[in-house]
Amino acid sequence: MPLVKNGKITADAFVCVADDAPIPADGAILISAARFLDDPEALSRRGGPTGVIWPNNRDVDDLVPYLDRLAVVALVFPTFRDGRAYSQARLLRERYAYRGEMRATGQVLRDQFVFMLRAGFDAFEVKKASDAEAFASTSKRYSVFYQPTGDGRITALHRRMQLRHSESASQ
Amino acid sequence: MYAYDELDRTLINERVSEFRDQVKRRLSGELTEDEFKMLRLQNGVYLQLHAYMLRVAIPYGTLSSKQLRRLAHVARRYDRGYGHFTTRQNIQFNWIKLAELPDALADLAEVGIHAMQTSGNNTRNVTSDQWAGVAPGEIEDPRIWSELLRQYTTLHPEFSFLPRKFKFAITASAHDRAAIKIHDIGLRLHRNADGETGFEVLVGGGLGRTPFIGKTIKPFVHGHDLLSYVEAILRVYNQYGRRDNIYKARIKILVHELGIEKFAKEVEEEWLQMRGSALAIDDSVIEDIRSRFAYPAYEKLPHMPDELKKAAHDPHFEAWRKNSVALHKVSGYAIVTLSLKPVGGPPGDATANQMDGLADLADKYSFGEIRVGHEQNLALPHVARRDLPALWRSLDKLGLATPNVNLVSDIIACPGLDYCSLANARSIPIAQELTRRFANHDTANLIGRLHINISGCINACGHHHVGHIGILGVEKNGEEFYQITIGGRADENAAVGTLIGPAVPYGEVADVVEDIVEAYLALRARPDELFVDTVKRLGVEPFRERVYATRQER
Amino acid sequence: MTSPLEQKKIKITGPSVVTGNRTWDGVVIYRTSARGWSAALSDAAIVRTSDEARSLLAESVADDVGAIGAYIAPVEIKDTGEIKPGNLREHIRAAGVTIDLPVSA
Numbered sequence: 001m002p003l004v005k006n007g008k009i010t011a012d013a014f015v016c017v018a019d020d021a022p023i024p025a026d027g028a029i030l031i032s033a034a035r036f037l038d039d040p041e042a043l044s045r046r047g048g049p050t051g052v053i054w055p056n057n058r059d060v061d062d063l064v065p066y067l068d069r070l071a072v073v074a075l076v077f078p079t080f081r082d083g084r085a086y087s088q089a090r091l092l093r094e095r096y097a098y099r100g101e102m103r104a105t106g107q108v109l110r111d112q113f114v115f116m117l118r119a120g121f122d123a124f125e126v127k128k129a130s131d132a133e134a135f136a137s138t139s140k141r142y143s144v145f146y147q148p149t150g151d152g153r154i155t156a157l158h159r160r161m162q163l164r165h166s167e168s169a170s171q
Numbered sequence: 172m173y174a175y176d177e178l179d180r181t182l183i184n185e186r187v188s189e190f191r192d193q194v195k196r197r198l199s200g201e202l203t204e205d206e207f208k209m210l211r212l213q214n215g216v217y218l219q220l221h222a223y224m225l226r227v228a229i230p231y232g233t234l235s236s237k238q239l240r241r242l243a244h245v246a247r248r249y250d251r252g253y254g255h256f257t258t259r260q261n262i263q264f265n266w267i268k269l270a271e272l273p274d275a276l277a278d279l280a281e282v283g284i285h286a287m288q289t290s291g292n293n294t295r296n297v298t299s300d301q302w303a304g305v306a307p308g309e310i311e312d313p314r315i316w317s318e319l320l321r322q323y324t325t326l327h328p329e330f331s332f333l334p335r336k337f338k339f340a341i342t343a344s345a346h347d348r349a350a351i352k353i354h355d356i357g358l359r360l361h362r363n364a365d366g367e368t369g370f371e372v373l374v375g376g377g378l379g380r381t382p383f384i385g386k387t388i389k390p391f392v393h394g395h396d397l398l399s400y401v402e403a404i405l406r407v408y409n410q411y412g413r414r415d416n417i418y419k420a421r422i423k424i425l426v427h428e429l430g431i432e433k434f435a436k437e438v439e440e441e442w443l444q445m446r447g448s449a450l451a452i453d454d455s456v457i458e459d460i461r462s463r464f465a466y467p468a469y470e471k472l473p474h475m476p477d478e479l480k481k482a483a484h485d486p487h488f489e490a491w492r493k494n495s496v497a498l499h500k501v502s503g504y505a506i507v508t509l510s511l512k513p514v515g516g517p518p519g520d521a522t523a524n525q526m527d528g529l530a531d532l533a534d535k536y537s538f539g540e541i542r543v544g545h546e547q548n549l550a551l552p553h554v555a556r557r558d559l560p561a562l563w564r565s566l567d568k569l570g571l572a573t574p575n576v577n578l579v580s581d582i583i584a585c586p587g588l589d590y591c592s593l594a595n596a597r598s599i600p601i602a603q604e605l606t607r608r609f610a611n612h613d614t615a616n617l618i619g620r621l622h623i624n625i626s627g628c629i630n631a632c633g634h635h636h637v638g639h640i641g642i643l644g645v646e647k648n649g650e651e652f653y654q655i656t657i658g659g660r661a662d663e664n665a666a667v668g669t670l671i672g673p674a675v676p677y678g679e680v681a682d683v684v685e686d687i688v689e690a691y692l693a694l695r696a697r698p699d700e701l702f703v704d705t706v707k708r709l710g711v712e713p714f715r716e717r718v719y720a721t722r723q724e725r
Numbered sequence: 726m727t728s729p730l731e732q733k734k735i736k737i738t739g740p741s742v743v744t745g746n747r748t749w750d751g752v753v754i755y756r757t758s759a760r761g762w763s764a765a766l767s768d769a770a771i772v773r774t775s776d777e778a779r780s781l782l783a784e785s786v787a788d789d790v791g792a793i794g795a796y797i798a799p800v801e802i803k804d805t806g807e808i809k810p811g812n813l814r815e816h817i818r819a820a821g822v823t824i825d826l827p828v829s830a
Contacts, residue, residue, distance in 0.1 A: 080206075080209055081209055081292060082332065082414060083292075083331065083333060084409060084414075086328065086329045086330075086331075087410050088410075090329055095444065095445075109206070111193065111210055114326075114328070115326075115329075115331055118328030119328050119329055141185055141189050142182065142185050142326070144178045144181045145326075146322040146323060146325050146326070147323060147327055148448075148449035148450060149328055156178045157322070159178060160176070160178065161455060161459065198749055199790075200789070203789050204748070204793045218751060218793060219751075220814070220817060220818045221753060222746070222750070223746075223751040252828060253828070268749065268750035269751060270750060516827070517824060517827065521827075522827050522828065588813065588814060588817060589817060589822040589823055597823065599822075600824055649812055649813070
């Protein structure tokens with residue numbers, strides 16, 4: 001499954017560690033939420049970067065105290081139609097100011113890229129290689145956005161107000 | 172009329188090109204139907220019994236003559252020459268080919284019409300009062316807020332994959348023509364004691380398998396806070412709404428299971444954390460949207476012009492005028508409702524020729540504007556009263572002057588088993604038979620206001636629960652049967668109807684409705700006691716007795 | 726539409742066909758014995774046992790580009806050999822709506 005990061009297909013530096021496998025002392029790892037919450041202090045002291053795979057039915061509030069020590073938060077789309085992780089992503093980025101990598105995992109297709117980018121995702125484990133290859137073009141499909149989110153894209157309402165001001169200034 | 176600007180047009184075109192790519196990938200086999208289904212639903216494309224169906228949004232029920240002509244063009248060019256207006260200010264084309272859909276959407280996009288989010292588990296077309304902006308006594312034009320919500324909900328990055336579909340309706344009048352109490356979120360515009368404009372917010376209304384009347388979650392949300400409050404509701408729903416069972420996934424079930432107090436508390440907590448966010452609306456934004464709604468330059472005209480006095484001698488004209496013409500907020504003008512319920516016709520259907528003809532009449536008599544109501548009728552919102560006789564003659568030629576608005580033959584009906592892949596029984600032939608039974612205008616007038624609503628299955632697209640008489644098609648051993656409810660209503664006193672007894676077979680539905688109506692005529696306290704009020708006063712028992720007394724043998 | 730899971734449970738009680746809608750235009754079609762599709766019910770392959778039905782369905786569902794929503798539907802075979810739809814829904818799919826279409830004069 002190709003990983004798209006910074007708009008490009010990239011080798012995944014993180015290794016998924018199963019719940020029953022030993023945790024390596026260093027190197028970049030991704031572990032389950034349950035395992036992370038079991039002993040977050042110990043995991044924070046290990047040598048390499050740690051990321052957590054956070055299920056979409058658990059409040060992100062539980063993760064908030066540890067956000068500054070996490071290198072990756074991977075949110076899950078068990079199906080295309082299950083959109084809970086969009087809310088989790090926005091809360092993490094916009095309310096709790098999480099700045100690390102936020103990764104979309106699971107059923108990730110090109111038709112969700114724009115929504116995901118707007119919700120704050122910056123890394124994508126894309127289901128199909130053809131979709132990953134189409135990332136650059138697909139993610140630029142839209143140039144107009146109606147809703148303010150934390151991604152900084154200017155909304156249509158504000159563009160209109162700016163246009164209006166520049167018109168009145170030039171008169 | 173709201174005028175789309177370059178930004179609105181760009182977004183619609185970008186959506187069309189995205190959908191064109193999705194269709195292309197489907198037809199080439201790159202996407203399986205399983206993958207494509209969600210994508211097509213997000214753009215209003217269903218698969219029905221005979222063909223694909225395209226549902227096109229008519230936001231808050233407002234159309235320009237140019238847009239109506241374009242709908243006629245799509246009906247002619249890509250379909251079979253007609254369209255079906257639905258109970259949610261949409262129009263459906265029943266015979267459209269998948270391969271041609273992108274072209275049809277591109278044609279519609281040229282006049283600012285789209286099919287975004289007319290199906291799928293997202294926020295659907297925002298509906299409103301079809302008399303918005305012209306109804307006397309309205310707080311203010313609810314379409315300004317509807318348009319704000321239309322923009323806010325379109326391609327929302329967080330709420331495009333909700334547990335289930337989500338419908339908004341807005342009214343700004345004391346008499347609710349938008350059926351806000353049967354919507355996921357109903358908004359009633361009003362002013363508080365300080366004279367500020369805001370909304371009573373209702374949540375959790377809906378029909379379908381488990382009907383609920385919406386409950387007030389907050390009596391007053393200031394206009395400035397509308398979007399943040401709505402976002403708080405949607406966020407709570409997106410996270411906690413059930414996804415394990417499609418029949419329990421609507422917000423009404425979450426509200427019911429949590430209780431409105433607990434749900435309101437969750438929403439309030441969420442809202443307090445974000446009400447000052449970028450979603451706070453300042454007055455300049457509202458003014459910007461308001462400025463793009465053009466209102467006609469009304470003239471100073473007499474309320475009772477000579478043309479009208481003269482036409483009053485024609486009983487046919489008078490029958491139509493009394494039935495179809497309503498007071499306008501501007502003296503000398505009228506709101507004219509056009510019945511899409513001709514005797515023997517399918518409710519809500521209009522041919523391409525009728526649409527073109529009506530577009531011409533709108534240009535001539537209604538400042539180029541047409542409205543679509545949830546009762547599946549159309550309206551011309553700005554007709555000078557002196558033009559009423561001439562308009563009536565032209566409408567009559569188009570078959571759009573049936574004088575039965577709000578009467579027993581003004582029936583709401585879903586497409587039913589004639590078209591719909593979900594239906595268990597037919598709706599349209601039942602409606603047609605009822606319009607024939609009650610074709611006599613004097614009888615219909617004697618009966619007075621009576622709404623019959625028919626759905627071909629439990630999903631309730633025909634709003635049967637809230638019909639004064641509701642008819643629900645079910646299947647029993649391969650035969651079509653119909654359950655009859657009475658006492659429902661969809662207005663400000665919305666209520667779900669009560670079942671009167673066992674389902675009756677297809678061939679007996681019209682007889683049963685006639686029996687119910689005859690019982691009402693015999694039981695009503697005064698000639699002006701409406702059917703629904705008689706049912707409220709007496710309960711269903713006398714009606715049940717009347718219907719089943721002669722049908723016990725079966 | 727019937728999901729493949731439900732289809733596995735299907736047991737037919739009489740002559741049946743496999744039907745769906747043509748992907749590019751949505752037209753009602755029936756699976757033929759020549760591993761193709763036809764818009765005419767008279768061309769449909771008739772199956773009489775649950776095993777036959779399941780295997781015809783499996784082959785039909787595999788043609789995802791040709792048809793969508795394939796499922797098993799009952800038919801009646803007249804003495805003349807003519808194939809008739811087995812219920813009202815299938816009758817409407819085969820013969821069209823039971824009402825007059827609104828037409829533009």
